[in-house]
Amino acid sequence: MDESIRQLKQEGDVNFSEGREQWYSKLDADTLEWLSRDAAVFLHQSLSTPCLNVIDSCEGIYLTDIHGKRYMDFHGNSVHQVGYRNPYVTARLKEQLDILPFSPRRYTNKVAIQLAEKLVSLLPATLNRVLFAPGGTSAVGMALKLARRVTGKQKVISVQGSFHGASLDAIAVGGEEQFRKYMGQFFPETLFIPQADMYRNGPEQELQFAALLDELLTHNNDVGAFIAETIRNTDVQIPSAEYWKRIREICDRHQVLLILDEIPIAFGRTGSLFAFEDYGMVPDILCLGKGLGAGAFPIAAMVTKDAYNIAGEISLGHYTHEKSPLGAAAALAMIEYTIGQQLIKKVNEDESFFRNELMLLKNEFSLIGDIRGKGLLWGVELVKDPLTKERAVEEAEAVLYECLKNGLSFKVSQGNVLQLCPPLIISRKQMADALLIIRGALQSVKS
Ligand SMILES: Cc1ncc(COP(=O)(O)O)c(C=O)c1O
Secondary structure, X not given: OOHHHHHHOOOOXXXXXXXXXXXXXXXXXXXXXXXXXXXXXXXXXXXXXXOOOOEEEEEEOEEEEOOOOEEEXXXXXXXXXXXXXXXXXXXXXXXXXXXXXXXXOOOOOHHHHHHHHHHHHHOOOOEEEEEEEOOHHHHHHHHHHHHHHHHOOOEEEEEOOOOOOOOHHHHHOOOOHHHHOOOOOOOOOOEEEOOOOHHHHOOHHHHHHHHHHXXXXXXXXXXXXXXXXXXXOOOOEOOOHHHHHHXXXXXXXXXXXXXXXXXXXXXXXXXXXXXXXXXXOOOOEEEEOHHHHOOOOOOEEEEEEHHHOOOOOOOOOOOOOOOOHHHHHHHHHHHHHHHHOOHHHHHHXXXXXXXHHHHHHHHHOOOEEEEEEEOOEEEEEEEOOOOOOOEOHHHHHHHHXXXXXXXXXXXXXXXXXXXXXXXXXXXXXXXXXXXXXXXXHHHHHHO
16 A cells, blocks of 8 residues: 555545545446546545545435445444434424524524523533534634633643644644644644553553643643543544543643543443543533534534633634524434433443454454444454554455445544444444444455
8 A cells, every 4th residue: 555545544544545446446337427526526635535425315324325325324424323314303403494594693592592501401510601603623613712711821732643623723733644734833832642542552651641741731831721532533542530530630730721522422422421421520611513413403512611701702603603593403302312212321231232242353353453442432443463463454444345335334543443433323233234244344354
């Protein structure tokens, strides 16, 4: 594999590799025609152009392409917790569309107020102030602005290789080269601590990195916030409770705000409504998005403390679609459905099933290195050799395309981590079918 392509394989699978070329050679003329029309009209950017396929509809855990081929979607850009076109959500959205689809910013509306009230009722009592935004990146932007206003300090510490959105303010605190390249300098420069990878380097590493945060804060008194994902979504890195306890204590001691980005993982993905609940600590600012809109309407949120309600004379968000009645209706329906259907309980039961099944696969295939997961968020790392842990990048790509061929879609992270993130409504039979497809793909790569 070309080294430049290998280097690009960080955030997701790349779309101009040999495997991708072979994939195109099997598509029909009609699909290829639509793909070329897409490539002719859209501005090209990494991870988007050329696209993989043209989809026509979606339902439950499935995407269907324009020729009727169905894919179980174990990626879904992390929006599809309650499944695509969830009937409960769709009915509420249709109702809302007929009453109030838009709310100009100088007015408020009942459904947006109800959603904000609902969110704070589900969160610890200290997180009781909300702002909505049209997307996760904007929620991160508002969080960064609020942290500057509250602390009077502009610098931020983040985690190397992290992603918090694609806008200039979000990439300034994100560590992915693909997003920062050619963008020049960011003022003030963000400081980074490394991401612990306990599989490769052992559990004590994460506490070393927490100590590094402490040290950076001791030597830089112009830092206002530390931003991180509670659990890293892309390659599924799950910190220990000790790590988060330590980070919370360090932030408190240095009077630095802890911003948790749970945009892809809240609302049940990791087996609790909010991932931080499992860590016995509370952030100062929480960013939510993606699944909040139930895969039906874009909406995101920043939730914070009453004590930080001090920026009334400036604009933190000021987005046209801020208190979107449609987004709020979708989000309220998603929350009601998640609670009403006891999805969290289901996800916790599914976690054991998934773990057992993946461990069986690991026993069967030496290609599988680490298996990491919580709830229904799983990362299966492929390695050339279990001892050296050398990343099996070509093999991961081959597994991906074999799975796609057989109707299972997911993302490959860091070049070699199969990231499996199915809708939470998935049945056991569907899970078993997906695992069978993965097993077949691993078999075909091995032989
Ligand atoms: C951790 C994290 N933060 C922020 C974002 C940005 O969200 P959005 O694409 O809705 O702006 C993403 C999107 O992938 C994400 O994964």
